[in-house]
Amino acid sequence: MRKPDIALVPSFQRTASRVAIRRAVNYQQDLPAVIYQTLRVFELPVKGKTVLLKPNLVGFDPLCEMNTHPYVIAATRESFLRLGAAQVLIGDGPAMDRDTEAIIESVRLREFAGPLGGIFVDLNLDDVKRVVLSTHASRLNELYLPKTALGVDFLVSMPKLKTHHWAGVTLSLKNMFGIVPGSCYGWPKNVLHWAGIDKSILDINAALRPDFAIVDGIVGMEGNGPIQGTPKPCGVLVLGDDPVAVDATCCRVMGLRPEKVKYLNAAGTLLGHVDAAKIQQLGETVASVRTPFAVLDEFKELREPEGGVWN
Numbered sequence: 001m002r003k004p005d006i007a008l009v010p011s012f013q014r015t016a017s018r019v020a021i022r023r024a025v026n027y028q029q030d031l032p033a034v035i036y037q038t039l040r041v042f043e044l045p046v047k048g049k050t051v052l053l054k055p056n057l058v059g060f061d062p063l064c065e066m067n068t069h070p071y072v073i074a075a076t077r078e079s080f081l082r083l084g085a086a087q088v089l090i091g092d093g094p095a096m097d098r099d100t101e102a103i104i105e106s107v108r109l110r111e112f113a114g115p116l117g118g119i120f121v122d123l124n125l126d127d128v129k130r131v132v133l134s135t136h137a138s139r140l141n142e143l144y145l146p147k148t149a150l151g152v153d154f155l156v157s158m159p160k161l162k163t164h165h166w167a168g169v170t171l172s173l174k175n176m177f178g179i180v181p182g183s184c185y186g187w188p189k190n191v192l193h194w195a196g197i198d199k200s201i202l203d204i205n206a207a208l209r210p211d212f213a214i215v216d217g218i219v220g221m222e223g224n225g226p227i228q229g230t231p232k233p234c235g236v237l238v239l240g241d242d243p244v245a246v247d248a249t250c251c252r253v254m255g256l257r258p259e260k261v262k263y264l265n266a267a268g269t270l271l272g273h274v275d276a277a278k279i280q281q282l283g284e285t286v287a288s289v290r291t292p293f294a295v296l297d298e299f300k301e302l303r304e305p306e307g308g309v310w311n
Contacts, residue, residue: 011270020041024218162221213239249281
């Protein structure tokens with residue numbers, strides 16, 4: 001069983017993080033093979049364990065433009081089972097729509113992952129446990145978190161590669177908003193918005209930091225994300241055991257400066273690495289897959305200056 005606040009380690013005490021970038025031109029590729037082969041490199045301690053996959057299922061989306069693609073979810077579940085996990089659950093607490101079943105049907109999750117009985121957990125309606133926060137980035141002193149998310153052995157954040165009209169970008173850290181139950185915090189998690197999005201992201205991830213992150217960047221979303229932006233083919237999956245480093249790498253792939261994303265820069269203090277020098281890049285280089293994303297005018301400072309070059 002996971003314990004809250006196990007990840008609060010100053011960045012200077014952390015060893016270098018590993019982040020893998022894998023090419024995936026479209027959703028017709030053999031994604032189970034790509035994901036399984038990449039996960040093997042990380043030698044994850046999941047044999048005989050219970051794993052929870054937390055995709056981004058934000059709302060009704062028949063074209064799957066704003067949600068984690070069901071094939072990526074299904075391929076990841078298959079991969080963890082091949083690695084010896086005893087059980088691989090899928091769970092989310094959608095923010096924009098109370099009807100989670102309708103969202104699941106709209107993205108055709110069963111078509112890709114098979115029957116979901118005993119596998120999918122609606123985190124909006126799960127039993128909760130009070131967790132006292134050791135960080136106080138926001139005005140919140142405690143969080144009520146789903147017992148399923150707290151009780152699994154291994155938690156995987158699986159966001160879509162997207163810009164965000166309030167936070168700048170929404171990746172594996174912002175994706176953790178979906179573990180906070182709407183039954184306690186409203187739709188679209190209003191209490192967290194009132195407490196401050198950037199600061200709430202830090203408190204949530206300090207209380208329950210993902211053990212691994214897999215970002216669906218095969219087709220992302222740019223501009224007025226996370227739900228009203230424009231689909232952006234990027235052709236990558238980004239995977240790693242440090243969600244902060246994964247998100248920083250994703251920003252660089254998007255042509256954005258992670259140190260300019262408020263919550264991500266702050267997360268680099270206690271939760272992981274933002275500095276590229278502390279991230280061991282596996283697979284493709286950032287430069288070889290870099291695909292500049294459009295952002296709203298209020299986030300233009302995130303853009304890498306013309307002529308900027310990533311390693």
